[in-house]
Amino acid sequence: MCLKRALTCILLLLSATVFSQSVIRINQLGYQPNGIKVAVWGTKENVVPAAFELIDSATKKVVFRHSTGKKFGAYGPFAHTLRLDFTKYKTSGVYFLRAGNAVSPSFKIHKDVYKGTADFTLRYMRQQQCGFNPYTKDSCHTHDGYTLYGPMPDSTRIDVVGGWHDASDYLQYSTTSANAAFHLLAAYRDFPNVFGDAHQANGLEGKNNIPDVLDAARWGMDWLKKMHPKDDWLFNQIADDRDHRGMRIPKEDTFYGRGFERPVYFCSGKPQMRKDLLNETKGVASTAGKFTGAFALGYKVFKDIDPDYAKSLYNKAFTAYEMGVKQPGVHQTASVVSPYIYAEDNYVDDMHLAAAELYSLTKQARYKNESLHFGRQEKITPWLGKDTAKHYQWYPFINVGHYALGKYNAANKKEMAGYYRQGIELVWKKAKNNAFYRGIPFIWCSNNLTTSFAIQCLWYKDLTNDTAYDELMQANLDWLFGCNPWGTSMVYGLPAWGDTPVDPHAAFSKIGNMPVDGGLVDGPVYTNIYKNLIGIRLVDEDEYADFQSDLAVYHDDYGDYSTNEPTMDGTASLIYLLAAMENQNQPVKKKP
Structure with missing residues (x-):
């Protein structure tokens, strides 16, 4: 198990109570000022917030507040979901979102979020x-x-x-x-x-x-x-x-x-x-x-x-x-x-x-x-x-x-x-x-x-x-x-500061200890497909276990060639x- 995976597992254990109940999912690369800017809130609880806030990471001041809008109901592991639309906010900076007791990771709004x-x-x-x-x-x-x-x-x-x-x-x-x-x-x-x-x-x-x-x-x-x-x-x-x-x-x-x-x-x-x-x-x-x-x-x-x-x-x-x-x-x-x-x-x-x-x-x-x-x-x-x-x-x-x-x-x-x-x-x-x-x-x-x-x-x-x-x-x-x-990027190493695959089904990383930078992994599959594939066995404990569902699974695990290759x-x-x-x-x- 690599150091990054071990640290991830520790953090997940420390925050399991909150993390497994309500989350905000973002584009970890960030958002362009004049582009569409939407995050998704999901919960396993029954309380749905009526509003959300965009907060400046440096000053901790609320810079944008809006109603959460339409309720989208259950999806995958979540009992309730919402789209948090902050497209109208166009000022560059580093921010995070808050809705109810859920707080997103920090992210950038900047014209160069896709640069390089x-x-x-x-x-x-x-x-x-x-x-x-x-x-x-x-x-x-x-x-x-x-x-x-x-x-x-x-x-x-x-x-x-x-x-x-x-x-x-x-x-x-x-x-x-x-x-x-x-x-x-x-x-x-x-x-x-x-x-x-x-x-x-x-x-x-x-x-x-x-x-x-x-x-x-x-x-x-x-x-x-x-x-x-x-x-x-x-x-x-x-x-x-x-x-x-x-x-x-x-x-x-x-x-x-x-x-x-x-x-x-x-x-x-x-x-x-x-x-x-x-x-x-x-x-x-x-x-x-x-x-x-x-x-x-x-x-x-x-x-x-x-x-x-x-x-x-x-x-x-x-x-x-x-x-x-x-x-x-x-x-x-x-x-x-x-x-x-x-x-x-x-x-x-x-x-x-x-x-x-x-x-x-x-x-x-x-x-x-x-x-x-x-x-x-x-x-x-x-x-x-x-x-x-x-x-x-x-x-x-x-x-x-x-x-x-x-x-x-x-x-x-x-x-x-x-x-x-x-x-x-x-x-x-x-x-x-x-x-x-x-x-x-x-x-x-x-x-x-x-x-x-x-x-x-x-x-x-x-x-x-x-x-x-x-x-x-x-x-x-x-x-x-x-x-x-699952709240993870599907591209190895992108962004460098984000939650991205660390244990792909790849010889270069597993045997050669070389990063497979830039590789787009296969992605989630229907749970019934996963259960019927030949020769799949997870090598490590599933850090995304809280977010698997009867709909679809994704595993950042070397043993899963169906979702992580x-x-x-x-x-x-x-x-x-x-x-x-x-x-x-x-x-x-x-x-x-």
């Missing part, structure tokens, strides 16, 4: 590097790999060294990596002035006159190029669930019967192994579309930085797209010893984005029309408004194509924004009934869905200038940084969201 957060979160992307890893200052998985399911003989040697490990295991997936690369590129495209330059291309410290976010994006793009080595070759993943033989610092693995080589699964468009079953692969387009989107955006971002490199991305964008056109359908991941896979069940959203990005490069009517065709087949991402979904069933959790086509083609902006609004409304119908404005299902990787939904609200606003969903968007962001029943793709999406928030108080300087 996107760059901080990039630390996790560098830690996930495969090939050369700047944290171990060594290389791993340098023998990847041997092919399976391809047009070449099985076990053909191919060089696919590089990219990112997917999570705290060392599998690598093309779909999550392409989505991550796209979000990093989009973050730079939309908010270039947010990012600094403190690292080299390989992730080691040192300036190279390239923003760190682009160094990270290029690390992923270089690997995607290797995974699409020929016009009609596309690979879907490296390694499989045989990887899950215990935590270890990344080096070389010998689990696959070919020495240090790992299997490289070809996008065959046909079902592949899934324990004693086959997965439900029907085509290639779900992977190919994501490749195209990343390659096309990569070309636009890099064309003035490295023209030759950008040209190689340009060509691969078109060849990947044609593979998707010729082989429509989803390509799911493969597993060997367990039933868990990324069970993606949609592809038209990926081809929608792909065609929109190609239209932005060529202005050819073909790509605009094909983007419309694909986009109208999935107007609303299917998980929106639902209570459950399979693992990664509707990936990447947001229809990025709607935003792309709306931005690139004014004639379709209103239509694309309308689809976003319909999806947001489905979530809002659920969210408006609870104090946390929570309308996201507690499925595996719920934090990834939360991040993507917040981005959808942002993109809707960008397309329409409609501010109707600002408070809903902010509630989802606040949730990630402590305004949730950081993920690379979720973190990449969060980088975009944090960059957007920081950019709100900086001059706009758009890149093409």
